[in-house]
Amino acid sequence: xxxxxxLRGLKPRANPYRIADTNGLCIEVRPTGAKVWRYxxxxxxxxxxxxxxxxxxxxxxxxxxxxxxxRALVKGGANPAQVARTxxxxxxxxxxxxxxxxxxxxxxxxxxxxxxxxSVKRERRMVEKDLVAIGGLPVAEVxxxxxxxxxRKIERRGAVETAHRARxxxxxxxxxxxxxxxxxxNPANDLVGALTQPQTPT
Numbered sequence: 435x436x437x438x439x440x441l442r443g444l445k446p447r448a449n450p451y452r453i454a455d456t457n458g459l460c461i462e463v464r465p466t467g468a469k470v471w472r473y474x475x476x477x478x479x480x481x482x483x484x485x486x487x488x489x490x491x492x493x494x495x496x497x498x499x500x501x502x503x504x505r506a507l508v509k510g511g512a513n514p515a516q517v518a519r520t521x522x523x524x525x526x527x528x529x530x531x532x533x534x535x536x537x538x539x540x541x542x543x544x545x546x547x548x549x550x551x552x553s554v555k556r557e558r559r560m561v562e563k564d565l566v567a568i569g570g571l572p573v574a575e576v577x578x579x580x581x582x583x584x585x586r587k588i589e590r591r592g593a594v595e596t597a598h599r600a601r602x603x604x605x606x607x608x609x610x611x612x613x614x615x616x617x618x619x620n621p622a623n624d625l626v627g628a629l630t631q632p633q634t635p636t
Contacts, residue, residue, distance in 0.1 A: 435455060435456055436453065437494070441461060441489055444469060446465050446466065447463070447465065448465060450462055450463065450465065451463055452472070455494075455497075455501075456498075457502075457505060458473050458474040458475050458504075458505065459471065459474075460474060461489060468488060469488060469489040470487070470488050470489070471485070471486035471488070471489060471500075472485050473500075473504050475504065475505070475508050475514065477508060477513045477514075482513070486501070531572050531574065532569065532570055532571060532573065533561075533568045533569050533570075533572075533573045533604075534561060534562075534569035534570065536573045536610060536611045537561045537569075538561070539610070540606060540607055541554055541557055543610075544557075560603055561607075564584070564588050564596060564597075565584055566584075567587065573607065573616055574616060576617075578624045578625065580621075581601075581604060581625060582628065585597045585601055585629060588600055589630055594629070597630070601622050604621075604622045605623065608620035608621065
């Protein structure tokens, strides 16, 4: 069984080697000196191995906890490597469909369709500055209250007209996302009339 003292004392060799802990967990020491947690298991009768993370970024206790999670997957009939691939793909898909990413795609499209460089720059700045609170969220998960909070923040700066322009731009982004199925509703539509009206000169 491994201990932190043993782990710290492991030295690199010309070839990678592994030292076992318990229940399939082991540490792999590479020629570079990197120490990597790996978990050995059998799925459908075939031996397999999955990399967990590097030590000491992930501690011995954390590696054992992750090993226990992976063991539970195996006992439930799942293949941890396949589960990891699915989770990785889901994260990549989520990262590719944030509001900011979809907005950037839309601005490229609008520029190609003839929107002036000045307008493109202004709208990009609006996404990066005024709508930053929702930029990192998956576009399908931006709710009416979340969008309203972002627009209210703009209003509190006294930039009422900017808030209205930001709502309109957000609406374009949601509409663009709906067409290919990356979102299923446009929360900006629910905020029509909900913002402070700009003062008109008398």
